[in-house]
Amino acid sequence: MSDQARVQRIWQQDDRTLAISWTDGRKSLYDVVELRRQCRCANCVDEVTKKRTVNPDDIPESVRPVKIESVGRYALTIQFTDGHRTGIYPFERLREIG
């Protein structure tokens, strides 16, 4: 993933939509609630069985990002209003689901 497009800009498009523009000119939109539900961190997915340990239905529609930070050049961490802060979203994956 060395020559992969990187995040140019991240902004909140509207109340529950996160927008990312990429260095190759592409723009992706994300439903923030969906991002929270798809989190693959160790708190949300069992590392051994790879099964989701958090029921997506338990995540309220009202969840919103509080803080978004980039981790080096390959991923974002998103802290959510439900207190969840361990989610890591690799750019590669964001490109896929955007």
Ligand SMILES: [Zn+2]
């Ligand atoms: Zn998580």
